[in-house]
Amino acid sequence: MNKTLYRIFLIVSFLGMNALLISGISAMLSYLNTGADRTSMLHLELATEKVYLPQLTWGNMDNPGRPMEKQTVGELEKDYLGAWHVRNVAYEKNDRFGIDDYYTDSARIRLYEQIDLNQKNGNWYKGTTLAHHPELDFYSQDGTMVVFTDHDVEQYKEVYENETLLFRKKDTATYQVMLLLEDGFWRIRHLKELERNQTKKEPIKTDKKRFLAQLDSIKGLNYYPQDAPWDTFGKKFDSLRLHNDFARISQMGLNTIRIFIQYEDFGGARVFPEKIALLQKTMDLAEANGIKVIVTLFDFYGDYDVSNWTLTQRHAESVVQAIKTHPALLAWDIKNEPDLDFDSRKKDRVVSWLDMMLEKVALWDQKHPVTIGWSNPEVASELAHKVDFVSFHYYRLPEDFATAYSGLRAAVPNKKLVLQEYGLSSYDGIWNAYTGSEEDQAEYYKTMQAALREKRIPFLFWGLYDFKNIPTSVVGRLPWRKAYQKYFGVLDKKGRPKQAYEHLTFPASE
Known part of the structure; x- marks a missing residue:
């Protein structure tokens, strides 16, 4: 028994010594390799x-x-x-x-x-x-x-x-x-x-008059496909569906759509070529149906930290360079409702990022006007001196619209104003206390369109279709928010016109 234990001890000791020796050699090689492999x-x-x-x-x-x-x-x-x-x-x-x-x-x-x-x-x-x-x-x-x-x-x-x-x-x-x-x-x-050169750089020469003039005649809507809300360029992309939708929009007498590019969906800084191809196809289909397009470069993006500026710059540049000469392009929208990030991301940081992005887009495309999609008229005067036209959203009572618009016009007297989003849900279920209806939605648009005609305000309403499903990433998981968001369309879930439809169709003479 003692001999057996002795032999086991010798074997274990031998193996342990070898393990320590190999470990030491490995550590030495790792140390000597430090600096050679920077990665x-x-x-x-x-x-x-x-x-x-x-x-x-x-x-x-x-x-x-x-x-x-x-x-x-x-x-x-x-x-x-x-x-x-x-x-x-x-x-x-x-x-x-x-x-x-x-x-x-x-x-x-x-x-x-x-x-x-x-x-x-x-x-x-x-x-x-x-x-x-x-x-x-x-x-x-x-x-x-x-x-x-x-x-x-x-x-x-x-x-x-x-x-x-x-x-x-x-x-x-x-x-x-x-x-x-x-x-x-x-x-x-x-x-x-090096010592600073005191000579001032020549300002960028732009020629945006033709496209700025077209803003006055905007009659349009914010567009997502019915079966792919907030996912226009995803797996359900269907050229035929888009073509039919754009034909329907054109038949309504509308001439403009606003579409949205999501930063992560498009690949972030390294934009996916296949996404650019789908974007170009969308532009082609719009052009074939006589529709102009306002492209929102950033949606569902909220990190304005300076350390990420070069990444967002690469993203925007890739998109702008890809379609800036497309005949369907009308204007660029830098960011959808950035003021909603003022509290969580700090206003000065958001505004600084927007300021930088405005300058870059104007450098890359010197023909098409640039705007920002503010969530309400009270904040839309922010950076008004930098944008080519001012865009604002309005989801409040129609009878208060004239006052809100007059306040913005007084704050920004010399820029074109575009009502970029507005609308009312027709949802009448339990989560809305059974207070909504198609009749109320129709009355809303009747009142709003009268105000817009009187003041000759270009507009894009929200939106074409009622949706069957709303992504949780858009409004969260609360059922009353999802239910309400489903019924903003002027066509119902089966594609049939709702009562508001008659107030949003326009003869060719208008």
Whole structure:
């Protein structure tokens, strides 16, 4: 028995020693590999792809002696933008983590000093860059050093003291940049802001008169397919159904629809090509039926944090560039009812994001007017100086409409006004205390249309169909909210005209 125990002890000891030896070798290899695999250490390459995608457009890239290879350009762009992202994160967190990976020894000193100063004073910055325009100055013969000038870097910064926002700053600057190739990665050796050029940039030249003139004749509705409410571009997309709906809309004497693009549904920053194809098909069908389209770029999106600005910028740019020349396009709507996020997301943050997006869309498309879909007339004067026309929604009593409209017209005397959403549900069930009816809905539209005709207000009502189902993501799970939302259409669930239909059909002469 003693010999057996002794043998077992020797075997277990041998196996244990081998396990410890293998574990030690593995740990040593892992340590020695640190720095060689930046992705495994920091996970920043993947993170940068997901959270930071500013526009980068090269200018002159001529270089005597050695042209820069396409692969090198790609690696340089990735590491250069990664350096900006790491710096932004470092200043927000007051943490040195990641800086070593994107900056050389000498370049880190200034960053560390700034972080230490911020920590001492209780300050931190939240910032991003939206656009870079580098021009190559020098690329070394051995391929280990690059010097370029990054012109007109668009920057946005929020400066905080502890939890108090001190100020916001929007800026454009030019930088002289030197990067060195170390361990297979480009690191910033030198990043110096150059002296400001005092000459003002020429304003963007736009030509929107033709489309602005068309706004006066808008008679339309907000559109979703009956069997796919709030999911126009989903799995139930049906070209024939859309064609028939658009033909019906045209027969009613209407000439405009408003459609909605949901940020996540379209792929976020990396917009899905198949979604763009469905959007283009929708535009084609609208054009075939003589219908103009107002495209709402963001719906069901509520994160206006500056750290995500480059992502929303990429999303909007992809959509705008894809259809900006389409003959059915009438106008862009930046965001559906952003004022509903004022309390939860902070008004100044929402407005700053809208301001940025207005400028970008106007840069990408200089022909079509741009607006914002405010949820009520009282807030619709916000950013009125930036939009091409003012859009507002109204779901209150029709007899109060004239007063609300007059208040908005007084606040915004020199811009076109469009009633972008309005309507009344005909739901008459228990969740509405049996007070609704098709008669009430018809009377509502009779009164509203009279007011709109009198003041010649362009309009888009809500909406074409009653719906069988309302997604929980739209109004939540409360049954009275879902039931009420189902009956805003002027066609019932079987596609038959309701009583309000006669007040929303217009002869060709009108």
